[in-house]
Amino acid sequence: MTTATRTNPLSYLTDQLDELKSKGTHFKLRVLEDEQAPVCTFDGKKVINLASNNYLGLTTHPKLREAALEATRKYGVGSGAVRTIAGTMKIHMELEEKIARFKNVEACVVFPSGFAANAGTVSAVLGKEDFIISDALNHASIIDGARSSRARILVFRHKDISHANGRGTIDHFKVHGRVDIQVGTLSKAIGALGGYVCGTRDLIDFLYHRARPFLFSTSHPPSVAATCIAAFDVLENEPERGEKLWENTRFWKKELGRLGFDIGGHATPASETPITPIIIGDGKLTMDFSRELFQEGVLGTGIAFPTVPEGKARIRTIMTATHTREELERALEVLSRVGRKMGIVS
Ligand SMILES: Cc1ncc(COP(=O)(O)O)c(C=O)c1O
Helix, strand or coil: CCCCCCCCCCHHHHHHHHHHHHHCCCCCCCCECCCCCCEEEECCEEEEECCCCCCCCHHHCHHHHHHHHHHHHHHCCCCCCECCCCCCCHHHHHHHHHHHHHHCCCEEEEECCHHHHHHHHHHHHCCCCCEEEEECCCCHHHHHHHHHHCCEEEEECCCCCCCCCCCCHHHHCCCCCCCCCEEEECCCCCCCCCEEEEECHHHHHHHHHHCHHHHHCECCCHHHHHHHHHHHHHHHHCCHHHHHHHHHHHHHHHHHHHCCCCCCCCCCCCCCCCEEEEEEECHHHHHHHHHHHHHCCEECEEECCCCCCCCCEEEEEECCCCCCHHHHHHHHHHHHHHHHHCCCCC
16 A cells, blocks of 8 residues: 655745745844834844834834723724624724824725725726826835736836825825825834825725725724824824934934945935935845844844845835934944945945
């Protein structure tokens, strides 16, 4: 009698991982052991955190924590259904009304994530008779939405990176009234989780009926909705957080430039946001640099192909309102020392 041996049908995945390892761009997930803060512990090591999208430091704000706890005590831990079945709680409606007022628009819908908001909206409002003109470096969620809309897609070269904070891109570029659909995330500056779309009442009603992530994903736990409501109050009442973020960002870009790092503005566009890329080019060198920085107490995530084009690998550094000047100076010292040792700056 012979025993049948089953060959591994997923062995091609292992082959692809081996290829990443041979290129030096394979990564392990870094595990955070305490709060998302400017100095925190990843994989047992205390580091200065230059990798978080917690721009305004709201993930640990006492008012947001309290709002989450109170909502959990009052309403439980889950919503129990998708929005269209039985999962629309009063607190979800309150959040949508709050965002609509904040953005000065007629209406708003909240999705489970920013990814879902982009992908769900693009694929719902466009169809195969449409034509999409798309930035080459658009976020994967927009690309996926465009593809699943089945519209024709024309890609143009990237101009600038845009992670808005506070009142968002429309406010930043003063284009009020000229943008019909505004999409934002609640997972970064707002410090919690979710995505939203703002626009006319009819647009939002249409998305309630047609956006697939809205129709097919369970709504947020009440704690998340309550946290986001509290975050918009903080944005209104603590404008100094935004001011501090920009002050840190200006200091950081100036100092990185002074140390000789390529932060864009030549072969690649300059960033006007709290994210400053240190462009290195080679994927392996970038990942080695990131690992070496970590050993020296700085978390700066290496980003290589396919997240950015081949040959444009970079360390993505991100400022928050809660980094102190002393922490930034320490991080700059490490970047400069390790950068010189590895021949990235002279
Ligand atoms: C432009 C853009 N859209 C969407 C997202 C996804 O947002 P979320 O993390 O809320 O899913 C991101 C996150 O990096 C983003 O940068």
